[in-house]
Amino acid sequence: MPIPADSPALDRMLLRDDVYGRLRDAIVDGTFAPGEQLKDGELAAWLGVSRTPVREALLRLAASGLVVTQPGRSTTVSSIDEATVREARDVVAAMHELSVREGVLRLDADDIERMRAANRRFAAALEDGDTDGALRADDDLHAVVIAAARNRALAAVLELFHPVVRRAERLRFGSDDGRASIERHERFIDLCAAGDTEAAARLTYETWHSLAAAADASGFGR
Incomplete structure (x- = not known):
């Protein structure tokens, strides 16, 4: 999964909503393309946070249909038809x-x-x-x-x-x-x-x- 190189790290005390917002916007604007696999470790490193808020954000994104999560396997950006x-x-x-x-x-x-x-x-x-x-x-x-x-x-x-x-x-x-x-x-x-x-x-x-x-x-x- 390619990670944008020019995004500033978030403050480590940033609220979960901000992590969710960054990931949501990256999906909506096409930074993360449909079908692309999202790895929580790479996303956490990109945002400068632990994996926990990233995993919580991915669950919220799955609820709205922006990602598809298969527990224990992978999370990918959904193709919105x-x-x-x-x-x-x-x-x-x-x-x-x-x-x-x-x-x-x-x-x-x-x-x-x-x-x-x-x-x-x-x-x-x-x-x-x-x-x-x-x-x-x-x-x-x-x-x-x-x-x-x-x-x-x-x-x-x-x-x-x-x-x-x-x-x-x-x-x-x-x-x-x-x-x-x-x-x-x-x-x-x-x-x-x-x-x-x-x-x-x-x-x-x-x-x-x-x-x-x-x-x-x-x-x-x-």
């Missing part, structure tokens, strides 16, 4: 719709401005061809509404299944369809600012639910 993306997409779309229904009326002027600022960063990242930056800005935008919903179960479900959908997101934001997302974000923010929960919920569901179409058009999972 179209059916798997659709299943995760359906759950993620429903959770984002719920976050809007529960959170929009709690948003204040500062929240709306944070969303607009995130969309400006999103547009700038797309202009620079920075897909990772666009994804971070998109996360920041939606995180405002998720936080306003104050629903820990909802947030936990998104944490589990959103990484699977993110592979399709990378295809969208790396294509011409990414530019259309700037306008969709603005419409969504305007609806949130107006307190139009029903229209905002409908738009966010349609946006997330359309990810599989972007994946199909790009040959994702084939």
Whole structure:
């Protein structure tokens, strides 16, 4: 398994969530390719931690479907097929719709401005061809509404299944369809600012639910 040579070691006291996040991101961005075997000893050396948090992270990644673990044998990066993306997409779309229904009326002027600022960063990242930056800005935008919903179960479900959908997101934001997302974000923010929960919920569901179409058009999972 090739290990990236230019990644800084993590602090040895780093929380398990940070180890999980680094491994998750390396799978989602293609650093670790589908079918690649992941060895906990090599991963621990790369991250500068013991094997224990690595093993715990791999179990969490298996729960979301990003890796396939055979106890006592091997752990490999899964090949995410179209059916798997659709299943995760359906759950993620429903959770984002719920976050809007529960959170929009709690948003204040500062929240709306944070969303607009995130969309400006999103547009700038797309202009620079920075897909990772666009994804971070998109996360920041939606995180405002998720936080306003104050629903820990909802947030936990998104944490589990959103990484699977993110592979399709990378295809969208790396294509011409990414530019259309700037306008969709603005419409969504305007609806949130107006307190139009029903229209905002409908738009966010349609946006997330359309990810599989972007994946199909790009040959994702084939």
